[in-house]
Amino acid sequence: MLFFSYFKDLVGREVTVELKNDLAIRGTLHSVDQYLNIKLENTRVVDQDKYPHMLSVRNCFIRGSVVRYVQLPPEGVDVELLHDATRREARGG
Amino acid sequence: MVLGLRNFTERTGDGIGQPVLDTDNGEELMCVQPGVDIVLANRTRESHGTLYVSNKQVIWLSDVDKAKGYAVDFLSVSLHAVSTDPEAYPVPCIYTQIETDPDGYESDNSDSECSDTLDLSRIREMRLIPSDPSQLDSLFEVFCECAELNPEPNEEEGEEHEWIFSADQMVDEEEADYISQNPAHAIGQSNGDHDLAHTVLQSLRMLRRWSMTETTPIIDSVISSK
Incomplete structure (x- = not known):
């Protein structure tokens, strides 16, 4: 549930x-x-010209x-925390 | 499952009543909204219909022509939105995008817009216009609720191991090696390790479903942004 919690x-x-x-699509x-x-x-x-x-x-x-990417606000990315979480996930597997 | 929009003509009561649902497979009606017009792609607005939302699909039936109706499974509804900006569309409506069969992609929407012969399976946009715009928000919520009842199928067990270990992009290789050589040396091992493993499997499965072929760039960006 990492990405769920993260989002x-x-x-x-x-x-x-x-x-x-x-x-x-950009939005809140x-x-x-x-x-x-x-x-x-x-x-x-x-891309408003196209759509x-x-x-x-x-x-x-x-x-x-249908989502390909989610572009995140840089200030919303806690790299240390995510790194830790992904490590834990990898070990859990 | 059929991707995209299709004709729907099965009605109860000698073909003039409500849509015939697949009740044997648990389909049930969630919402009935009379007085709804429909616009497929950029075609002309079709008036006087009733919208039926079941837990599986969206059905619009014409009140005028009892042989006319359209349906689309929630599995094919990629996106739905409340459109109230007159620049986007002159009247307030529920805007939806429909996932179509990729084989139909080579010819663009323009085909169906120009010609009179309507190939429903190629329609990628549908607008639903309730006569009373104040119904938009509740309709939107019903759509949300039903979309959540219809997650992607085929995310069965059995693929999970393959996925986890093919995803060594997730961690840098050194770390992957480390993990494989020191399986017991896990920080979270003290208690609840089993739960953690379960959670991990779940989230990976979810991630995989979420973006079947394109998960890694997201993860890459998370890791490389340090």
């Missing part, structure tokens, strides 16, 4: 979610569930399985 800590921050269909992380489905608020499409019709939506639910 939960990022709630309220601005993230950019890049989908496997190349759409990138509202919530994330165990399937890594992501809810964003006050979203906007990063003009999706200029902005108020609430957006993104299916976890």
